[in-house]
Amino acid sequence: MSLTKKRKVAVTKVDKNKIYSLKEAANLVKEINCTKFDSSVDLHIRLGVDPKKADQQVRGTVSLPHGTGKTKRVLVLCTPDKEAAANEAGADFVGLDEFIQKIESGWVDVDVIIATPAVMPKIGKLGKVLGPRNLMPNPKTGTVTNDVAAAVNEVKGGKIAFKVDKTGIVHASIGRISFAPEKITENSTELINAILKLKPSSSKGTYLKAVSMASTMSPGITLDTKSLIN
DSSP: OHHHHHHHHHHHHSOTTOOBOHHHHHHHHHHTOOOSSOOEEEEEEEESOOTTSGGGOOEEEEEOTTOOSSOOOEEEEOOHHHHHHHHHHTOSEEESHHHHHHHHTTOOOOSEEEEOGGGHHHHGGGHHHHGGGTOSOOGGGTOBOSOHHHHHHHHHTTEEEEEBOTTSEEEEEEEETTSOHHHHHHHHHHHHHHHHTTOOTTOOSOSEEEEEEEETTSOOEEBOHHHHOO
């Protein structure tokens, strides 16, 4: 019941008719937080693209300067000669056949899966399980590589993958509510700039259509898109 009251108060603090600067939003999102736990701060970015067209499927990676505030569980699927490097880099799970079997049985208790090119033919059959969860290793996101140590370090250091969904929106976590407003602002700027650089040449009209910021269970804050474009 108290949470409902908190949310009611939070809603009154967000002016639905106002567009906020990124700096204002970073301060306000902390002020209206309704949860007792360290909730995620997310950006929802609507793009002027048609995801049904292959050349407009915006996806990529970005290293957030302050990380996400969440320790990511990383699985490395590789041949035995790469296992030591993956373990030394801090991968949570390392192996191949036993994890393929676990995934086929429904196990997906990881945040990122990294694979070497040599094992990709074995992993292809896992597409139906991993694809919908955005866990399928992909060269475009740096998760198919022979340098597994570097890939693990990047993920653990704050590298995230993003992808436009079928409705034309990118959803991404850019930190935690415990972050200082400056860190939320800087992480947000890094993500938005990375997305702006990926504008498809075939995308006409406004590319950055709308951006909102919200923490878990809090109302969304509409950002001024014009101020986000350098």
